[in-house]
Amino acid sequence: MERILQAAESMQKKARAIIEETQLIDIWSSIGATINLVGSLQTGLLINNRDIDFHIYSTPFSLSGSFSAMARLAENPRIKSISYTNLIEAEDKCIEWHAFYEDDENQSWQIDMIHIMEDSPYVGYFERVAERISQVLTPETREAILTIKDAIPAEKKVMGIQIYKAVIADGVRDVDAFWRWKDAQSDDGIVTWVP
Structure with a gap:
């Protein structure tokens, strides 16, 4: 268990250093936006998935402002690619930005920035x-969640919220029980469970 806790702590330190190095918060603040950390880094449950999640709000919502923030982020030489999805007309009513940052160990980190209307x-x-x-x-x-996350191969895409629900709501404590739990769930996109 000690190895898993140390791995989680190390990943979270790296993620926070990336946020600092990219100046993400300053970049979004410069267009008048509020940027909130969400997801596994915010809950202290980041361990093996190099993924940093932010939700961003601006009043008024500005598409050009969103692009302006991404242009500034793209100036960082460690940002290797940025993708954009326009979901303004969808139920989500947002712009999704996914930036890929290469750290000093040549590991790729995905930074998800959801600019929400x-x-x-x-x-x-x-x-x-x-x-x-x-x-x-x-x-x-926390230990059960980190243990399950650590045991899931990188190529298997599992939403963290599914693991949290399995552990917190349904008492799952290991990866085998998690797979059985997951197989019994309906797959309907965004998981709207709140503990």
Whole structure:
């Protein structure tokens, strides 16, 4: 267990150093946006998936401002690619940015920046989810989540929220039990569970 806890701590330190080095918060603040860390880094549950998640809000929402922020981020030589998806007309009502950062060990990190419109049903939603997960985590459930995450091969895509729900709500404690649990779930896109 000590190895897993140390691995998680190391990954989280690297992720926070990347946030600092890229000046992400300053970049988004420069266009008048609020940038909130969400996901596994925010809850202290990042271990083996090099993924940093942010939700971003600006009033008024500005597509050109969003592009301006990405142009500044792209000036960082460690940012190797950026992708963009326009979901303004979709239920999500957002712009998805995915930037890929190469660290000094040539490892690629995905930085997800979701710029959300004011009338999106997801305004503040994932911030509340992260806050609730942090509130209900115990040392036992944290260790179970990190152990399961550590055991899942990189090529198998599993949403962290699925693991959190399995462990916190349904008492799953190991990866074999998690796979059985997952097979029994319906797959309907965004998981809207909150502990």
